[in-house]
Amino acid sequence: xxxxxxxxxxxxxxxxxxxxxxxxxxxxxxxxxxxxxxxxxxxxxxxxxxxxxxxxxxxxxxxxxxxxxxxxxxxxxxxxxxxxxxxxxxxxxxxxxxxxxxxxxxxxxxxxxxxxxxxxxxxxxxxxxxxxxxxxxxxxxxxxxxxxxxxxxxxxxxxxxxxxxxxxxxxxxxxxxxxxxxxxxxxxxxxxxxxxxxxxxxxxxxxxxxxxxxxxxxxxxxxxxxxxxxxxxxxxxxxxxxxxxxxxxxxxxxxxxxxxxxxxxxxxxxxxxxxxxxxxxxxxxxxxxxxxxxxxxxxxxxxxxxxxxxxxxxxxxxxxxxxxxxxxxxxxxxxxxxxxxxxxxxxxxxxxxxxxxxxxxxxxxxxxxxxxxxxxxxxxxx
Amino acid sequence: xxxxxxxxxxxxxxxxxxxxxxxxxxxxxxxxxxxxxxxxxxxxxxxxxxxxxxxxxxxxxxxxxxxxxxxxxxxxxxxxxxxxxxxxxxxxxxxxxxxxxxxxxxxxxxxxxxxxxxxxxxxxxxxxxxxxxxxxxxxxxxxxxxxxxxxxxxxxxxxxxxxxxxxxxxxxxxxxxxxxxxxxxxxxxxxxxxxxxxxxxxxxxxxxxxxxxxxxxxxxxxxxxxxxxxxxxxxxxxxxxxxxxxxxxxxxxxxxxxxxxxxxxxxxxxxxxxxxxxxxxxxxxxxxxxxxxxxxxxxxxxxxxxxxxxxxxxxxxxxxxxxxxxxxxxxxxxxxxxxxxxxxxxxxxxxxxxxxxxxxxxxxxxxxxxxxxxxxxxxxxx
Numbered sequence: 001x002x003x004x005x006x007x008x009x010x011x012x013x014x015x016x017x018x019x020x021x022x023x024x025x026x027x028x029x030x031x032x033x034x035x036x037x038x039x040x041x042x043x044x045x046x047x048x049x050x051x052x053x054x055x056x057x058x059x060x061x062x063x064x065x066x067x068x069x070x071x072x073x074x075x076x077x078x079x080x081x082x083x084x085x086x087x088x089x090x091x092x093x094x095x096x097x098x099x100x101x102x103x104x105x106x107x108x109x110x111x112x113x114x115x116x117x118x119x120x121x122x123x124x125x126x127x128x129x130x131x132x133x134x135x136x137x138x139x140x141x142x143x144x145x146x147x148x149x150x151x152x153x154x155x156x157x158x159x160x161x162x163x164x165x166x167x168x169x170x171x172x173x174x175x176x177x178x179x180x181x182x183x184x185x186x187x188x189x190x191x192x193x194x195x196x197x198x199x200x201x202x203x204x205x206x207x208x209x210x211x212x213x214x215x216x217x218x219x220x221x222x223x224x225x226x227x228x229x230x231x232x233x234x235x236x237x238x239x240x241x242x243x244x245x246x247x248x249x250x251x252x253x254x255x256x257x258x259x260x261x262x263x264x265x266x267x268x269x270x271x272x273x274x275x276x277x278x279x280x281x282x283x284x285x286x287x288x289x290x291x292x293x294x295x296x297x298x299x300x301x302x303x304x305x306x307x308x309x310x311x312x313x314x315x316x317x318x319x320x321x322x323x324x325x326x327x328x329x330x331x332x333x334x335x336x337x338x339x340x341x342x343x344x345x346x347x348x349x350x351x352x353x354x355x356x357x358x359x360x361x362x363x364x365x366x367x368x369x370x371x372x373x374x375x376x377x378x379x380x381x382x
Numbered sequence: 383x384x385x386x387x388x389x390x391x392x393x394x395x396x397x398x399x400x401x402x403x404x405x406x407x408x409x410x411x412x413x414x415x416x417x418x419x420x421x422x423x424x425x426x427x428x429x430x431x432x433x434x435x436x437x438x439x440x441x442x443x444x445x446x447x448x449x450x451x452x453x454x455x456x457x458x459x460x461x462x463x464x465x466x467x468x469x470x471x472x473x474x475x476x477x478x479x480x481x482x483x484x485x486x487x488x489x490x491x492x493x494x495x496x497x498x499x500x501x502x503x504x505x506x507x508x509x510x511x512x513x514x515x516x517x518x519x520x521x522x523x524x525x526x527x528x529x530x531x532x533x534x535x536x537x538x539x540x541x542x543x544x545x546x547x548x549x550x551x552x553x554x555x556x557x558x559x560x561x562x563x564x565x566x567x568x569x570x571x572x573x574x575x576x577x578x579x580x581x582x583x584x585x586x587x588x589x590x591x592x593x594x595x596x597x598x599x600x601x602x603x604x605x606x607x608x609x610x611x612x613x614x615x616x617x618x619x620x621x622x623x624x625x626x627x628x629x630x631x632x633x634x635x636x637x638x639x640x641x642x643x644x645x646x647x648x649x650x651x652x653x654x655x656x657x658x659x660x661x662x663x664x665x666x667x668x669x670x671x672x673x674x675x676x677x678x679x680x681x682x683x684x685x686x687x688x689x690x691x692x693x694x695x696x697x698x699x700x701x702x703x704x705x706x707x708x709x710x711x712x713x714x715x716x717x718x719x720x721x722x723x724x725x726x727x728x729x730x731x732x733x734x735x736x737x738x739x740x741x742x743x744x745x746x747x748x749x750x751x752x753x754x755x756x757x758x759x760x761x762x763x764x
Contacts, residue, residue: 191645191646225581294628
């Protein structure tokens with residue numbers, strides 16, 4: 001391993017892929033006749049196949065959760081803070097799996113993939129996929145990997161929603177559920193933010209009804225705005241104050257529309273680096289999956305009833321300054337799990353980072369999460 | 383008065399205008415050689431000229447605060463809930479004045495006005511105006527109206543910031559200051575939202591560097607997004623839940639990008655009606671005036687020191703669910719006024735409407751505000 005890669009990293013990793021030929025019937029009514037999932041694994045599956053962990057990614061995440069793709073790789077996977085030898089999710093003990101979700105833009109079949117029926121990118125013809133579809137496709141990946149039962153399924157934000165769906169749809173296939181910074185459904189305000197992001201993309205003249213691939217362009221402006229807006233909701237007012245305050249980029253006000261305040265610079269930079277590496281149609285799909293997620297819709301709004309099939313032990317974690325999915329939303333989950341007499345641990349972590357806290361090295365967070373993981377041996381809590 | 387106009391309305395009103403030929407030096411360093419202000423007045427100025435009230439408008443407001451422009455007018459002025467005979471701001475007792483701010487798009491000189499030097503719209507050549515400039519121009523309007531001293535200067539949101547600036551810059555010219563749902567300066571998060579709105583407008587291909595008038599177009603898409611986003615920040619999460627919840631427009635999910643949730647319909651409607659009646663360059667200017675407002679910047683961040691010149695009695699009002707300018711921001715104002723041994727009344731109104739509460743008929747709000755106004759007779763508190 002090159003010297004510059006830290007010793008507590010899983011090191012150099014390579015994505016794998018599997019082509020699924022059995023059609024997947026989707027909640028939206030459509031069917032994917034065939035599809036590919038790209039995934040990564042870290043650590044080793046034990047002989048009894050009881051130490052596997054599935055990580056579910058959020059809106060802009062992907063299968064590259066930890067490690068580096070090459071010695072030159074400048075940035076590790078998105079949850080490097082938590083996954084690696086001796087870390088919270090210990091790759092010396094667990095076999096960690098994460099796939100890029102269907103509809104994604106990092107290798108799994110999605111809107112930018114070639115539609116076998118037309119030999120052109122799917123674009124808007126890619127069916128709308130939702131959380132239960134992702135979970136079903138992940139279950140098929142588990143079949144391929146010959147993992148009958150995950151020691152834990154883990155995710156933050158939209159990833160946490162997938163964990164809940166796993167616990168409902170495949171109770172026999174996971175021993176533990178770790179649901180971080182999630183919510184049992186979006187609020188009207190959450191949907192409203194998603195809608196502005198979608199409208200930014202859809203009304204971009206370069207969107208071409210989602211067929212921008214055919215025009216050799218992409219709705220960069222729209223995606224850029226969507227990402228800027230997203231970032232505001234990922235950060236707390238407090239961390240923004242701490243990071244940027246009202247600091248001026250050049251120490252003075254210029255009375256023009258260039259970058260004046262540091263926070264403007266940050267948002268523009270974040271958005272500019274995002275655009276180019278992310279597909280706008282995938283962004284649309286992901287926001288729709290968020291909007292639609294509402295397991296209690298099938299039980300007349302009764303979340304406890306929706307959780308009736310659940311058997312997994314669970315850990316629910318929220319962050320005090322998260323205003324996207326506030327602690328109260330996690331408490332709804334905890335209560336509904338408790339109502340089913342399930343083992344639930346809940347931690348409300350004092351953190352001023354906002355929603356993004358789930359990605360951060362926050363000692364209390366890593367302590368609580370790590371202690372929970374330590375007790376999981378051979379797929380059971382010891 | 384036509385029967386359909388309520389008896390507690392000021393009735394049919396007509397805007398007036400004044401052309402100012404004395405150049406106005408602006409904080410940004412520029413100068414407006416001449417300009418026009420459009421304004422409305424309601425009620426009668428008394429013989430001693432001591433019952434005049436100035437209302438300052440917010441981002442998307444204008445001079446049409448109360449009454450109707452014609453019997454056919456479908457909507458009254460924006461603060462009809464509070465201004466009229468016998469209302470909170472009683473037009474039987476007070477002479478109420480409001481002008482469209484400089485840089486506005488409802489009749490006062492702004493970016494869409496003809497630049498006398500080119501005979502074409504100013505566009506981006508219109509100088510950036512800020513809160514102290516507005517206050518200076520309003521003071522000149524007071525001169526024209528021969529009002530030496532306002533019985534009260536009143537405003538909500540950005541209007542409240544103008545009230546603070548009045549109290550600092552012209553202490554001898556106002557007896558009372560009513561500052562509603564305001565803040566002594568924006569937070570990084572406030573600025574971030576403004577920046578996304580600006581970027582939406584500026585990156586719209588129809589923006590043409592602000593010279594869209596010359597291209598017979600306007601950045602409608604960008605302005606529409608800016609307004610949608612604005613609306614999210616004007617409403618509380620609570621009122622959104624109450625108004626829309628997760629209600630579906632057609633009672634079912636359609637798995638497409640049309641309107642599905644009621645909140646999407648609301649945002650699109652609000653934005654579509656806004657666009658066409660508002661100039662994008664004005665929107666940009668107004669957000670910049672918000673960003674720049676920070677009277678304590680001149681006193682090393684010490685707000686109490688910034689308020690040193692203030693002599694007015696004041697009423698500060700905030701709303702519990704306002705997350706744009708939260709009650710804590712109003713309390714900063716109250717504290718800094720108190721630190722100067724000024725008479726300050728403060729009311730934190732329990733309301734679930736969010737920032738927009740300042741426009742609403744909320745009984746406790748009208749009671750507190752009305753009681754304060756009742757005690758103002760001949761420009762002094764009785």
